[in-house]
Amino acid sequence: MSADSTNPKPPRRARRPGWWPWHQRLGLGFAVVFLGVIVTGIALNHTEGLDLDGRAVPGQWLYDWYDLSPEGEPVAFDANGWAVSWDGLLTWNDHVLGASGPLRGAAKFSASEVLLLSDHLWVITPAGDVIERLRGASLPPGKPRRLGRTVGPRPVVIETSDGIYHANLSFAEWTPMVTRQAVVWADPVTLSVAGRDTVQQAHRGRGLSWYRVILDLHSGRFFGSVGVWVVDASAVALAFLTLTGTWYALRIKRP
Template identity: 30%
Template structure:
């Protein structure tokens, strides 16, 4: 009997801590579940969350990651989290620009793996991937001695024709000037963020993902799974303890 008491105390201690942890899990489930069950009354889908902490959980970048460039004298080309914008209007999905080659009627935005063609008014024409180009990865954009645009890659340097349809190898000297960035004013930065974020994330979506654990990614889902397992252990151990206690022979009262 003396050997069983410490073991029993250990089990009770683990049972107590599992109960506390599971209570927090159940509290979260209860609150979010009640709110989700009354979505229409609470108008959860009409409340937009624009907190940078929440938006970053959904891959929506903040204004600190905006790279902006001048194009066509007075227009703006901006890059935000894998998306290009022309005067705050979505243009194409692309990595950060390495160079902008302005022309008439075609201007070209060059990235590591793409050439994006657009009109002088900023209208998207098409995007050419590296599998259609004479190189795999672009390193820089420069100019030849006579001022023609030059695409610089590890596989060699290339000059395009006037229509940007054919590319010829270039082996002479050239110049490279880094692409200069500009700073957007607060109004344009906020307009760009609204275009990228679509007004933010609804409170309904946040509560739904919190309810399922998806808000915190793999760690959140794993925590929810472990909490569910802990509740199952508590229930089964509680029922088992009650059954064992109910089967014990009752001690007759001492007369």
Template identity: 30%
Template sequence: MTRKHPSFRVKLLRQLRPWHRRIGIFSTLLVMFIAISGVLINHSNHLALDSAQVKQSWLLDYYGIKAPTEISIYQQSPHKLVSAGNQVWLDEQLILEANSLVLAVTAYNNMLVAVDASHLYLMSAQGDLLETQDSATGLPPHIQSLGLQQHLWLKTQSGLFVADSDLIDWSETQPLAAIPWVKALDNANNAEVAEQIRSSRLHWERVLLDLHSGRFFGSFGPWLMDLVALSLIIMSLTGCYIWLQQKPAKVRKRKK
């Protein structure tokens, strides 16, 4: 008896089956990941992912987020009041981004007051910005320090100024006693605060969005998503071909 060689169709099926399985496993894992991350993103508000801070140092390093270096703690309780560069933080909430380096922050008459070299910022006790003063509103320029002695005081290059009770007018004058200028607390744990601020700049919702879209992997990300799409296309085509070739003869005849 002569041995019958398998036809081209049989050879092709033998080649397609293992590749169909491999591509299926690969694409299934990626599709599951995309589906799960998509569900998490859709419910990020309910899961509090939009406010959950990333505390893993390696992930913060990957995003290029560095801890601020110019940390000053002005108050520890009942709420932590911190300046970091041109920012002011109330506990873990960013409440102000000043025009330049923040020189001092203090509580005053149920408000929070911050100054940089040319602006004074008035905020509510909850951190809402109420008013910004500058030279156009009569604020003395070239501020060096902020003081508190019944009224607010400013030390500038041209002298000392005191505000009225409504914080509208500033008058140049000489104090009767030494002014207690606002200074940062000594022996405060600046390193811990710096890490808290660093963590607050990245939330898990952003990480999931970047993973879901492929942006997390940089320039390789779009190619990865393209590879997933191509895998699904190949799987669909090879699956349809294998199914059609394995259909019973009666079904195929009925189609004809």
């Protein structure tokens, strides 16, 4: 018997196509993007279980990255606590009360705090819990201008475009103030640096959820327009890898 019959030659290795180096380069180049899309996609698929939409992001650098600081300048009043309206949001110390118009005044009355806005009146506890909100016919006629305090059975004073009115702490009836009484008007103050930081924290705490951050990472928007293009390019690369890899695996190998 010949040596060739007893020692058969090993099968010849299939020749790789010319695009094979690109298959490797694209796979390695976009590996991190592929993993990121996979991980964030799994997280988004379990949004409810992970409570991503209800949990605020704690990292302050992320808020700076998203530029979520309130716009404009705050309107603040000191009433044994900070009452602030800033960029359409009303806060009491670090407690968010809700969307609001301009703040006209804030003052402490007995065990409650009274906050006057351009279209309604808030009555809250010192802890920031809402007792009641008054608007429309529950307020004196005219557009509110400022809030004040006086002594006597009707200590709450509001100046409107129609005149000056006062009421007791039940706010049941507003009557024109016809007698001259000393009124201490609430004047706006400048927020301290610490107070400004507290209000910004209140704004930020309600504006950025984990769902938004993970969704932006998944789509690439977290990194701006460049990130979107990178994710789009990775999708094209993945399609190329899938098609070429499948073709290479299924092609007929010839001896």
